[in-house]
Amino acid sequence: MKGLLTRCVTLALSLTVVLAGCGSNQDSSTDAGGASGGSEQSGTSKVSMVYWPGPESDAMQKVVDAYNSGQGKTDGVNVEMVLLSRDGTYEKEAAMMSSKSDEVDMYFTASYIIGQHAPSLDALDGKLNTDGYLKSSVDSLRMNNETLAIPMDVSNHFLLYRQDLIDQLLSDSAWKSKYGEVSQKVLGQTLEPKDPKDWTWDDFIAAAAFFSQEYNPDSPTKYGTALQMKNLIFNVMIWDDFLWSSGGSWLDESGKPQLNSDAAKKAMGIYSTIYNGKMTSPNSTVAEYPETQAALQSGNAAFAVQWGAAYDELNDPARSPNIAGKIAVAPIPGEHKTHVHALGVGLNKYAKNKEAALKWMNYLTTKDAMQIYADGGGIPPIAEVLNGLGEKKPVLPLIAEHVDKYGYSTPIIAETQPIMLKLAEDLSGAWAGKDDIGKALEKAQTDVTETLSK
Amino acid sequence: MVYSEKAAKWVLSFPLLLFWVVMVVFPAGYAIYLSLHDVSMGQGMSSFSGFGNYLEILGDADFWHSIGFTLEFALITTVLELVFGFLLALLFNRSFPGKRPLLSMVLLPIMVAPSLMGIMFRLILNENNGVATYFLSLLHIQINLFDPDLVVPLMIVLDIMQWVPFTFLIIYSGLQGVDPGLFEAASVDGASYWRTVLQIILPVIAPIFFIAAFLRGIDAFRTFDVIYVLTNGGPGNVTKTASIYIYEAAFKSGQIGQAASASVIVAVFLLLLIPFFVKRLSK
Numbered sequence: 006m007k008g009l010l011t012r013c014v015t016l017a018l019s020l021t022v023v024l025a026g027c028g029s030n031q032d033s034s035t036d037a038g039g040a041s042g043g044s045e046q047s048g049t050s051k052v053s054m055v056y057w058p059g060p061e062s063d064a065m066q067k068v069v070d071a072y073n074s075g076q077g078k079t080d081g082v083n084v085e086m087v088l089l090s091r092d093g094t095y096e097k098e099a100a101m102m103s104s105k106s107d108e109v110d111m112y113f114t115a116s117y118i119i120g121q122h123a124p125s126l127d128a129l130d131g132k133l134n135t136d137g138y139l140k141s142s143v144d145s146l147r148m149n150n151e152t153l154a155i156p157m158d159v160s161n162h163f164l165l166y167r168q169d170l171i172d173q174l175l176s177d178s179a180w181k182s183k184y185g186e187v188s189q190k191v192l193g194q195t196l197e198p199k200d201p202k203d204w205t206w207d208d209f210i211a212a213a214a215f216f217s218q219e220y221n222p223d224s225p226t227k228y229g230t231a232l233q234m235k236n237l238i239f240n241v242m243i244w245d246d247f248l249w250s251s252g253g254s255w256l257d258e259s260g261k262p263q264l265n266s267d268a269a270k271k272a273m274g275i276y277s278t279i280y281n282g283k284m285t286s287p288n289s290t291v292a293e294y295p296e297t298q299a300a301l302q303s304g305n306a307a308f309a310v311q312w313g314a315a316y317d318e319l320n321d322p323a324r325s326p327n328i329a330g331k332i333a334v335a336p337i338p339g340e341h342k343t344h345v346h347a348l349g350v351g352l353n354k355y356a357k358n359k360e361a362a363l364k365w366m367n368y369l370t371t372k373d374a375m376q377i378y379a380d381g382g383g384i385p386p387i388a389e390v391l392n393g394l395g396e397k398k399p400v401l402p403l404i405a406e407h408v409d410k411y412g413y414s415t416p417i418i419a420e421t422q423p424i425m426l427k428l429a430e431d432l433s434g435a436w437a438g439k440d441d442i443g444k445a446l447e448k449a450q451t452d453v454t455e456t457l458s459k
Numbered sequence: 460m461v462y463s464e465k466a467a468k469w470v471l472s473f474p475l476l477l478f479w480v481v482m483v484v485f486p487a488g489y490a491i492y493l494s495l496h497d498v499s500m501g502q503g504m505s506s507f508s509g510f511g512n513y514l515e516i517l518g519d520a521d522f523w524h525s526i527g528f529t530l531e532f533a534l535i536t537t538v539l540e541l542v543f544g545f546l547l548a549l550l551f552n553r554s555f556p557g558k559r560p561l562l563s564m565v566l567l568p569i570m571v572a573p574s575l576m577g578i579m580f581r582l583i584l585n586e587n588n589g590v591a592t593y594f595l596s597l598l599h600i601q602i603n604l605f606d607p608d609l610v611v612p613l614m615i616v617l618d619i620m621q622w623v624p625f626t627f628l629i630i631y632s633g634l635q636g637v638d639p640g641l642f643e644a645a646s647v648d649g650a651s652y653w654r655t656v657l658q659i660i661l662p663v664i665a666p667i668f669f670i671a672a673f674l675r676g677i678d679a680f681r682t683f684d685v686i687y688v689l690t691n692g693g694p695g696n697v698t699k700t701a702s703i704y705i706y707e708a709a710f711k712s713g714q715i716g717q718a719a720s721a722s723v724i725v726a727v728f729l730l731l732l733i734p735f736f737v738k739r740l741s742k
Binding site: 095099102121236237286287288290291299300302305422423426429431434435437438 | 498499500581585586607691692694695696697699707710711712713714
């Protein structure tokens with residue numbers, strides 16, 4: 006009897022443990038990715054859409070709420086956002102995509118990863134009208150002549166500079182004279198200060214030297230600029246501006262790598278000159294967006310190529326008391342090319358509820374939806390919406406203008422992100438003076454060729 | 460009755476066995492399966508590739524560089540953490556005023572998540588608003604700890620700062636079990652303190668040292684968080700660990716099959732070390 010009791014108790018305990026492990030947490034569907042995509046209740050189709058948690062999802066939630074309480078009722082569609090972790094969104098999506106899951110109807114994607122997402126996304130051409138978007142943002146989500154996602158949030162770069170310092174440089178004769186002296190020392194030619202809107206790369210280097218105490222002990226800033234040199238794909242995107250605005254690109258017209266081009270050497274040379282010449286902080290080797298913000302906010306740097314989203318923070322007296330109101334925007338020096346990438350949403354090829362998802366996506370392409378998104382803090386790539394918010398957020402019309410006039414997209418292929426990874430690794434050592442520029446570019450050329458051949 | 464006892468053993472072991480199968484056997488088996496296939500992110504499984512992924516990884520100079528750096532990092536950090544942990548344990552094995560609060564402070568770093576440790580030092584060492592750089596500048600010291608030549612020592616120092624408390628705890632618990640009479644007897648025989656420590660105490664607690672070395676060595680070999688947050692493996696690939704290599708291969712490049720084969724190679728490499736430690740521990 007005692008033995009039987011012991012066996013019953015142990016069996017019950019074991020089953021408890023097993024069942025506890027297998028139990029599902031039905032309350033966490035929206036936060037943990039357990040969306041019930043495709044279910045229908047009372048004639049309403051439920052569409053589940055993965056989105057990136059953070060300011061973008063806060064803005065999108067307002068659009069979702071507006072749709073669910075308005076147009077969604079007419080469409081018979083109820084949208085639910087699935088928020089995965091900000092750092093792990095793509096990894097979790099990859100797991101879903103690999104298993105051809107129909108758990109969600111729409112995936113969150115971005116220009117730099119859409120090539121890897123492409124096999125799991127339906128082409129949207131002919132199903133949605135993307136004419137209202139800024140062209141380069143749509144292009145950044147197209148691959149093999151197919152639109153694979155609609156852009157929701159656009160990012161680009163500017164040359165952000167201290168207007169007060171540049172104004173003095175353009176008007177103060179002593180500063181002008183010193184500028185000529187410094188440019189002669191650094192570049193071997195005497196340059197006149199120019200408005201940043203007209204800068205060549207030589208002007209960029211000369212100004213960086215002039216505002217560095219290494220060359221000009223009286224400089225109000227310790228360093229001229231702030232380079233972002235950490236081994237990161239987002240820093241490659243910034244270096245790409247130096248490459249594209251020097252007349253280069255990753256691939257030539259036939260799709261072959263051209264990272265050993267003169268333009269690539271020039272772009273590398275600018276980084277090397279600035280870093281080795283102490284015109285940027287030595288800490289730039291681990292710098293990314295926040296470090297560049299800190300360099301400008303602290304008054305340690307006079308200008309930097311930085312993401313557009315930085316502008317508002319730098320001119321906000323609460324967050325940047327030392328420099329608020331003094332930051333202005335200019336195009337990237339040289340050929341003014343600015344990297345454009347978009348965050349977007351695409352239709353899961355294996356979705357259960359494609360028709361309903363397309364109704365929701367159709368709503369997303371409207372100006373009304375994107376207006377709500379922008380009011381909520383997003384940056385939709387629709388010029389009319391961005392221009393309309395200029396008074397509230399002065400950077401938005403500038404984004405619309407620069408993306409339209411100077412925007413370019415890096416090649417959108419399955420290997421886009423792997424190429425960026427290789428470039429970050431191969432080039433960041435040379436940016437920091439650890440590796441020889443020529444050897445680094447040759448290695449990048451070989452690695453990108455190998456990546457493409459796979 | 461014999462039958463009942465056997466059955467009870469199985470039933471009692473069942474949760475653990477199930478856990479082992481689900482959390483160890485299946486993932487390991489599946490990783491081996493993936494490593495033999497052409498699997499990429501978003502496209503799933505495409506075809507059986509035999510040892511193709513292994514050959515690809517074994518021929519990749521970056522992989523060997525990451526293994527070399529990881530070995531160097533693990534070896535140096537483990538040795539130094541054992542030394543400092545031992546010295547701290549000797550210190551705390553004595554009575555002195557303020558021992559309890561100091562003990563709590565010494566243990567604090569171990570309670571910080573490694574990724575937070577990385578973020579913390581990213582802020583502390585920032586030239587524009589970092590506390591450390593501010594105080595160094597007051598002393599007119601200008602040093603770039605993220606210089607390619609200094610970044611590896613910096614990563615080692617950070618690892619030591621975080622994990623010395625761990626080796627200290629293990630060794631300290633071992634010291635607590637040492638008969639105080641050993642110290643007294645050695646003292647009576649005229650042995651100095653350090654001779655007693657090195658020739659009497661150290662051999663007694665040697666198994667504890669091996670446990671600490673084993674746990675820290677394995678952990679240091681898996682290092683990811685702090686380095687990923689601070690340098691992302693750079694500049695170039697100077698600080699790229701095997702874990703970062705595998706992570707990038709899987710989730711950035713999307714080459715799941717290759718990442719799985721790199722994981723299997725690393726696991727096999729680590730498995731080769733286990734008999735050495737098991738032999739030492741079972742003595």
